Amino acid sequence: MEVSEIGIGTWQLANDPEMWVGGDLNESLRALQRYTELGGNFVDTAWVYGVAKKQETPTSEELIGKFLKDSGKSDNLIIASKVAPKNWNWPALKNVPIEEVFPKGHIEKLVNESLSRLGVSSIDLMQFHVWQDDWAGYDEWKETAQKLTKEGKVKYWGISVNDYQPSNCLKTLDTGMISTIQFIFNIFHQKPTEKLLPYAKSNNIGLIARVPLDEGGLSGKWDKNHKFAEGDFRSSYFGGERLGELIERTQKLKELLGNEVQTLPELALKYILSFEEVSTVIPGMRTVKHVEMNTGISDGVKLSEELLSKLKEHYWERNFYSDHDPWLKASNFIEA
Numbered sequence: 001m002e003v004s005e006i007g008i009g010t011w012q013l014a015n016d017p018e019m020w021v022g023g024d025l026n027e028s029l030r031a032l033q034r035y036t037e038l039g040g041n042f043v044d045t046a047w048v049y050g051v052a053k054k055q056e057t058p059t060s061e062e063l064i065g066k067f068l069k070d071s072g073k074s075d076n077l078i079i080a081s082k083v084a085p086k087n088w089n090w091p092a093l094k095n096v097p098i099e100e101v102f103p104k105g106h107i108e109k110l111v112n113e114s115l116s117r118l119g120v121s122s123i124d125l126m127q128f129h130v131w132q133d134d135w136a137g138y139d140e141w142k143e144t145a146q147k148l149t150k151e152g153k154v155k156y157w158g159i160s161v162n163d164y165q166p167s168n169c170l171k172t173l174d175t176g177m178i179s180t181i182q183f184i185f186n187i188f189h190q191k192p193t194e195k196l197l198p199y200a201k202s203n204n205i206g207l208i209a210r211v212p213l214d215e216g217g218l219s220g221k222w223d224k225n226h227k228f229a230e231g232d233f234r235s236s237y238f239g240g241e242r243l244g245e246l247i248e249r250t251q252k253l254k255e256l257l258g259n260e261v262q263t264l265p266e267l268a269l270k271y272i273l274s275f276e277e278v279s280t281v282i283p284g285m286r287t288v289k290h291v292e293m294n295t296g297i298s299d300g301v302k303l304s305e306e307l308l309s310k311l312k313e314h315y316w317e318r319n320f321y322s323d324h325d326p327w328l329k330a331s332n333f334i335e336a
């Protein structure tokens with residue numbers, strides 16, 4: 001499949017009182033429209049986006065389904081969705097049996113629901129929304145995936161790996177069942193360059209880079225007094241001292257701007273696209289303005305070796321998704 005190098009991430013497309021708030025669903029639809037007008041063809045979504053405590057407003061998949069129906073663009077776009085874990089645990093923990101997370105009936109049920117919400121007869125790419133590489137040897141998920149593919153419901157299968165565990169999928173990739181990996185990759189989290197990127201290059205695996213702007217932090221648009229809307233998960237993600245540290249780090253990154261790259265979002269996205277192994281980068285976008293800014297950087301020009309080498313110094317490995325949650329912290333989920 002030929003995907004545009006700037007995809008559209010849609011975690012925030014629909015409002016969700018527990019994670020993303022403050023969106024305008026009409027603007028979300030306009031953002032999708034503008035993205036396709038500007039030549040984008042890759043939409044990343046998930047069964048779970050916008051689902052929290054079933055609400056009246058549509059989920060992300062339902063909004064995309066409405067857009068596909070109204071615009072008649074089903075055939076022009078590549079849609080990637082995700083099967084949520086049955087035990088509702090992100091990330092997948094070690095030693096939890098796959099039967100609790102992705103049993104056959106559950107995979108089939110969620111694929112059927114995604115098809116119905118999207119209003120399509122086939123999903124181009126279905127990703128497992130969490131993963132543990134120890135599940136590589138189990139047969140049921142493979143048989144279920146093959147069955148759904150034979151039925152024409154899913155074209156390709158992928159894994160969206162746990163946060164900050166880019167290599168927790170390599171044994172599974174050896175099975176040949178999985179075509180793509182979705183993983184966190186940005187200027188702060190450079191670990192994927194160590195093992196995942198070389199593996200993908202040698203084995204022709206599609207790579208989908210998520211959280212390229214560190215949830216907006218790498219856009220450089222906030223100052224240390226910024227207040228997130230109530231309910232926006234980023235008030236804890238960047239809570240306490242973290243916002244101040246982020247601002248210090250983005251100030252240093254701004255010193256690298258100049259002739260080659262003029263803005264921080266451009267630097268952040270081009271950093272990722274400078275690795276030829278990456279198939280597409282999927283910034284979350286729910287406004288026309290962000291769609292225009294982010295697709296606008298797609299000119300095929302990679303960052304110079306000199307700038308890439310300077311960016312190596314700006315890594316900042318940590319896990320702000322888990323640090324506030326003792327249960328997650330105990331699960332030791334930054335990859336060694």
Ligand SMILES: NC(=O)c1ccc[n+]([C@@H]2O[C@H](COP(=O)([O-])OP(=O)(O)OC[C@H]3O[C@@H](n4cnc5c(N)ncnc54)[C@H](OP(=O)(O)O)[C@@H]3O)[C@@H](O)[C@H]2O)c1
Pocket residue numbers: 008009010011012044045082129160161163182209210211212213214215216217219221265282283284285286290293294
């Ligand atoms: N486990 C998983 O599988 C998983 C987890 C996370 C994400 N994802 C996928 O990856 C996608 C991207 O990750 P993400 O959305 O979490 O993080 P992200 O792309 O790093 O950040 C998205 C946020 O950055 C801000 N932004 C985007 N473009 C901007 C620009 N040009 N200038 C200033 N601000 C800009 C927006 O914030 P505001 O909207 O507040 O303005 C947007 O909501 C998601 O949408 C989702 O599709 C998957």
